[in-house]
Amino acid sequence: MDEQKFIEDKLEEIKVTIGSEKAISALSGGVDSSACTVLAHKAIGPNLKVIFIDDGLMREKEPEDVREIFADLGITVDIINAQDEFFHALKGKFDPEEKRKAFRDTFYTVFGREVLQNEARFLVQGTIAADIIETKGGVKTQHNILEQIGIDPEKGFGFKVIEPLKELFKPQVRKVAEALSLPESIYQRMPFPGPGLATRVVGEVTPERISLVRKATQIVEEEIESLKPFQAFAVLLSDKGTGVEEGKRKFGEIVIVRSVESKDAMTAEPTNVPWEILTNLCRRITNEIPDVTRVAYEITGKPPATIEYV
Numbered sequence: 001m002d003e004q005k006f007i008e009d010k011l012e013e014i015k016v017t018i019g020s021e022k023a024i025s026a027l028s029g030g031v032d033s034s035a036c037t038v039l040a041h042k043a044i045g046p047n048l049k050v051i052f053i054d055d056g057l058m059r060e061k062e063p064e065d066v067r068e069i070f071a072d073l074g075i076t077v078d079i080i081n082a083q084d085e086f087f088h089a090l091k092g093k094f095d096p097e098e099k100r101k102a103f104r105d106t107f108y109t110v111f112g113r114e115v116l117q118n119e120a121r122f123l124v125q126g127t128i129a130a131d132i133i134e135t136k137g138g139v140k141t142q143h144n145i146l147e148q149i150g151i152d153p154e155k156g157f158g159f160k161v162i163e164p165l166k167e168l169f170k171p172q173v174r175k176v177a178e179a180l181s182l183p184e185s186i187y188q189r190m191p192f193p194g195p196g197l198a199t200r201v202v203g204e205v206t207p208e209r210i211s212l213v214r215k216a217t218q219i220v221e222e223e224i225e226s227l228k229p230f231q232a233f234a235v236l237l238s239d240k241g242t243g244v245e246e247g248k249r250k251f252g253e254i255v256i257v258r259s260v261e262s263k264d265a266m267t268a269e270p271t272n273v274p275w276e277i278l279t280n281l282c283r284r285i286t287n288e289i290p291d292v293t294r295v296a297y298e299i300t301g302k303p304p305a306t307i308e309y310v
């Protein structure tokens with residue numbers, strides 16, 4: 001693929017489509033939405049407003065980091081706190097697809113409101129080919145796919161959705177992001193799902209359970225970073241496991257550590273993590289998060305498993 005040609009073609013396409021109207025870019029800080037945001041910013045400049053929805057399901061310090069990285073690129077990011085709305089929508093939901101749909105509906109409700117409040121006519125989002133294939137193929141409901149349920153955002157919310165990267169897979173998006181001069185910390189970034197840490201909490205998503213998985217995820221990322229896996233993270237199960245603390249029984253949380261190698265996330269293999277790193281991970285997670293009594297390393301590929309648990 002010729003990245004420069006792709007960029008030139010997309011810039012032209014975005015300019016023609018949006019014209020002199022206003023647009024909102026849905027930035028999450030991942031490589032897809034970052035590349036998309038820079039493209040749209042180059043195409044329409046000040047007519048683009050960049051919004052980061054803080055859904056409470058992000059990794060440690062994510063909103064602040066994203067704002068800083070984009071400030072260095074000369075792009076202002078508005079952070080909208082919608083944590084309560086997302087937690088409310090997820091409350092009492094245990095089924096994975098129900099949780100995904102609740103996330104998706106809240107995502108479009110919040111963005112729809114922002115688009116209308118800003119008198120914009122377009123929402124620019126970083127959907128890529130794998131998101132569409134996995135949703136249409138019936139694997140899971142990705143947060144950014146509306147067609148599957150027949151919602152036409154123009155009729156439903158009064159705006160159009162633009163997806164400049166929808167024909168590309170992850171390796172191509174990384175190349176486009178690099179060609180757009182995004183920093184390496186973005187174009188080499190591990191994928192992080194739209195519904196965030198909610199995909200890593202089995203069972204009900206609550207602020208407390210998200211906080212636990214956030215801490216564990218940070219430890220996993222720090223300890224496994226040197227191996228440069230495609231994706232590595234922690235998962236919180238809904239079952240508990242008996243443990244022992246100061247000679248007494250303790251019924252605690254179970255955390256799964258997952259690390260995979262993949263090209264495009266359509267298939268994946270578990271990372272061959274050295275034993276020393278695994279034992280260190282277990283020690284850190286159980287010491288730094290006292291509620292956890294057990295840590296396990298996942299060895300399933302995709303298929304038969306998917307990468308995320310939810």
Ligand code: XMP
Binds near residue numbers: 134142191195306308
């Ligand atoms: P699965 O779990 O389906 O994940 O094997 C494949 C890749 O997609 C990411 N993922 C998502 N990304 N919205 C996204 O933007 C979503 O709803 C979503 N669900 C999964 C996942 O992290 C992995 O890289």
